[in-house]
Amino acid sequence: MKKTIKINLNGIIFNIDDDAYEKLKSYLDTISRYFSNKQESKEIIDDIEARIAELFQEKVSAENQ
Numbered sequence: 155m156k157k158t159i160k161i162n163l164n165g166i167i168f169n170i171d172d173d174a175y176e177k178l179k180s181y182l183d184t185i186s187r188y189f190s191n192k193q194e195s196k197e198i199i200d201d202i203e204a205r206i207a208e209l210f211q212e213k214v215s216a217e218n219q
Contacts, residue, residue: 156171156172156173157171157172158170158171158172159171159172159175161175161178163203163204163206163207163210164200164203164204164206164207164208165207166207166210166211168207168210168214178206182199182202182203185199185202186199
């Protein structure tokens with residue numbers, strides 16, 4: 155059985171396994187570094203996180219959560 159981690163994306167709580175967390179964290183760290191020099195970096199990263207949360211919500215039903 156895999157270890158699960160509770161994460162908060164755009165104000166929504168998700169339970170994901172440890173491997174998925176590491177991949178998501180790596181991705182978000184990469185885009186944070188990429189946009190760090192942009193003037194609107196916080197807004198861009200927030201929008202990306204919001205979209206990821208929307209996609210997660212589409213895939214996860216209340217039973218699977």
